[in-house]
Each structure stands twice: as C-alpha cells, then as structure tokens.
Amino acid sequence: MTQECTPALTPAQRLYLDINGYVVIENALSADQTGRLLETTYRIESEFRRTGETPSPSSHYSSTTETYFRVDNLPHIDPAYLEYVTHPRLLSMAEEIVGGTVRLEQSDAHIRRPTGPLKGPKSYGFHRGINPGFNYTRNGLYHFTFIKTLTNLTDLEPGDGGTTVIAGSHKITDEVDRDSIVSAAMDDPRLIHEVVAPAGSTLLFFESLMHASGIIESDKDRVLIIAGYCPTMFQTWNGYEPDESFVRTLPEEHRALLTGSSKYGWERKLRSL
Numbered sequence: 001m002t003q004e005c006t007p008a009l010t011p012a013q014r015l016y017l018d019i020n021g022y023v024v025i026e027n028a029l030s031a032d033q034t035g036r037l038l039e040t041t042y043r044i045e046s047e048f049r050r051t052g053e054t055p056s057p058s059s060h061y062s063s064t065t066e067t068y069f070r071v072d073n074l075p076h077i078d079p080a081y082l083e084y085v086t087h088p089r090l091l092s093m094a095e096e097i098v099g100g101t102v103r104l105e106q107s108d109a110h111i112r113r114p115t116g117p118l119k120g121p122k123s124y125g126f127h128r129g130i131n132p133g134f135n136y137t138r139n140g141l142y143h144f145t146f147i148k149t150l151t152n153l154t155d156l157e158p159g160d161g162g163t164t165v166i167a168g169s170h171k172i173t174d175e176v177d178r179d180s181i182v183s184a185a186m187d188d189p190r191l192i193h194e195v196v197a198p199a200g201s202t203l204l205f206f207e208s209l210m211h212a213s214g215i216i217e218s219d220k221d222r223v224l225i226i227a228g229y230c231p232t233m234f235q236t237w238n239g240y241e242p243d244e245s246f247v248r249t250l251p252e253e254h255r256a257l258l259t260g261s262s263k264y265g266w267e268r269k270l271r272s273l
C-alpha cells in the first residue's frame, strides 16, 4: 500500500493517544472533502426516504429512524466515500497505531438528530468493539488491532453530541466489567471527554477505548463518517465484506485495502515516540 505520510502523528499526538486512547486531529479533511461527504450522506438519506432502497447491493442500513440514520459498507456507494476510506494521511495514522499494514474492517456514515429534552440523568451507551486483550506494546507505545477514524462532518461545540469517551479506558482489561468502568467514570466528569472540533476533524481511537455517541442538547444535526481498520490478516466486521465486482475496478493498492489480500504478508510499521 502507498504510504507517504509517516510519521503521521506528531510526538504530542502519539503521546496523547497513548495516554487517553484517542486523539482529535483538527481539520484532517479539507473543507471541500468534508462538504462532499456531508452532501453525499444527506443525499443518501433523502433517496432512502423517497424510495426505501439501499444505495448499492452490498451496502445496508443499521438504522433509518428520523433521529438516527446510518448507512453501512460505504466504498461501493459513492466515490466520496471511497476517497475517505483510502485517505492517505488517515491510513498512515491507522497503520502507525496498529503497527503494520491495515485493511478496511468496516465503514459507516451517520446522521444523528436531537431526541428532545433529557428525561433523567445523562446516560451514554459506552461500549468497545473487541476484547481489549488484542493489544501489544512496541517501542514502549500502545498498539491495538482494531482502530477507527471517526470524522465529524458538522461543527461540534459543547452539547452538540460529539463522540464521548472514557479517557484512558483502553488500558483497562475486561477483568473489570463494563458497568463498573462506566459507573466509576460517571462519578467524575473529568474522566468523560466529549469531542468538540470543527467539521472535518478526525477522532482517531483504539477500539478498546470505551466510547459512545454524545447527547445532542442543541438543535443541530450531527453527521459523521467512520472507517475501521485492522491488520491485513483479520476479517471485516459481519456485513462489511467488499463486493467483488466493484473491487475488480479498483487499483491494486485500494483492492488490497478493501479485501485484505496481503493477509499474513503483514508489513510492520513501527515508530518511536
């Protein structure tokens, strides 16, 4: 795979990520790319509302309610989505923190809308994708085998529902159950971080980090796009397999990214702080 952007993270960003399990890269995408992704996502929603159809045979919807619209398995749907999941700088970040070449594991675009006034105390759906045991340390730095680049396509101010995380929880193993971690964190708001960033900023995080959608207290839509990556010998998440006839139309580097065809020909990519 072509990787021209290493090291992709500054030492401060890599240290922040190691300590907190996430880092926000402000304005990672250009305003033009952000605008195209936003327009594409709204267009897909409005076409769905009109026709009830999926935009491509290999894509699907995880949710189609008014307050949560989510379309999945993106590269087949629109060139703007393919451009996002193959973004060279974001891919370099992914490889840097996986510690080697990656394949696309999942991709999804979401539109979240306000759900009305809070009824009761704040409650987040904190979760992590896989067992936090799939981590390892090299050059003293934490690496994980499933990471995400989540880019907000709308500006996020406090209360706009930016992704919410329990900072540092990527290093807490599953010997501590989820509810104990969440209830301990909820007792001290300093442990709960909410992403506040301009449109086009990317939240890079280890999937071992406890994370959740934020709560929208404003009257604004929150639109975002996510790509998940894992080492080349891993599989996609269920339902995110690439469409073979589409993949055949792509250049080799993108084919390998979508199919994981390098498998155990895994190229290590390690950095020091």
Ligand SMILES: O=C(O)CCC(=O)C(=O)O
Residues within 6 Å of the ligand: 110, 148, 162, 163, 164, 211, 212, 213, 214, 224, 226
């Ligand atoms: O909506 C968000 O900000 C979080 C998305 C999420 O929970 C996930 O990627 O697993």
